[in-house]
Amino acid sequence: MKNDLTPKQQQVLQAIKRFHRENGYPPTVRELAELFGQSSAAGIHKILQVLQEKGALRRGESGKSRSFMVMDDLLGEDKSHRARSCPIIGNVVAGMPQLAVEEREGELYLDSDWVGQEDIFLLRVRGHSMIDADIRDGDLLVVQMTQTCRNGDIIIALLEEEATVKRFYKEVERIRLQPENPSMQPIYVNKDDPNFRIIGKVKGLLRRY
Amino acid sequence: MKNDLTPKQQQVLQAIKRFHRENGYPPTVRELAELFGQSSAAGIHKILQVLQEKGALRRGESGKSRSFMVMDDLLGEDKSHRARSCPIIGNVVAGMPQLAVEEREGELYLDSDWVGQEDIFLLRVRGHSMIDADIRDGDLLVVQMTQTCRNGDIIIALLEEEATVKRFYKEVERIRLQPENPSMQPIYVNKDDPNFRIIGKVKGLLRRY
DNA sequence: TTTTTAGGTGTACAGATGTTCATATAAGTG
């Protein structure tokens, strides 16, 4: 049933793709109607509904303008296959509710073997404070955003508004943060310390020479 | 003047590209503002105007929704080709004319930003001999196969049937191979030494925790 | 210091846009 599109429905799909390709953004319903020389948007609108039901087209929430996603085009992303885009964050900032977009400095495609389906970002390391963990200034850490850490995990923690890399150990009533550098003393924090917050755990490292 | 974008302006461009890639259609001004945690659309709107003046962004006629065209995107970077497959080699073996396929232990997709169009493979590091270069056992080195090295390049060389990582320096009549570890002595070889062969240069490092 | 620049907030408004409804036409079907 899915692929049983009428000629007109196929033409509409093609028109959306073509418009998007030529203009860089998808058309509106009225622009589509105009392309077909129709004076009303309602006809196209109905066709679009059918296309959605048949699974040939996806749209954003109702009411969103130009929010077309031709499923065909999605298969293009499938070509990049195992690759997933991950944002590069220059700096972990204090008040991150989700992830401060202001600090985004780019993106990189990573193998999904590495990043899985999790919520991943790349953190640019500043300074040489982690040199004992064989982590250098300028390296990128692959960070999975999570609150659930297991003992021994390397985590990114926000301590006094500053992001640091530590090993995580949960003790009876507190948390021990063990620096990678054995000559440095561990830090102890209370689980509910407002100055302490776990951003995520480190899953990998990328370096460029 | 064109490329003189403030950090924020670059971030806005990145955000548009990312939104478009993830959703299939460009964002609205307000959606952008929301991404940045801003409560008003006017600030973003102003930035968008600047981006247009600087030529980094094109838009449809005034009033058209979501009509963004990031100039970068137009430069035909085939999104589906942003990822490239690179073989993982467990071991550099002696008689490699090309690359011993038998030693292949897998493959990984890497961002073409990183690997370019060159002939790239990934070499699994064995042992702790390079720990002073902040390279660990189990790390993957991104290696570009080439014979042309410049002074200071980190290279993979085959010495006495064994692969090592060294810094490359060409001297008058010989080549100096400087270990990453400063406490180790450099090795000198003749350019035509049959026991010596350059496999390629190290362009990056991948580590998994 | 004053001035400029880059950005941000809040409000407001006009036009763009998706959506719905009632209605119509033509083609195919039983």
Added chain:
DNA sequence: CACTTATATGAACATCTGTACACCTAAAAA
């Protein structure tokens, strides 16, 4: 013929969206 399906029209409506204006803040420049 009546009945369904696919499509088109025109009007009406609720939001969405881009844009403008006034005003504010912080940092950099003069």
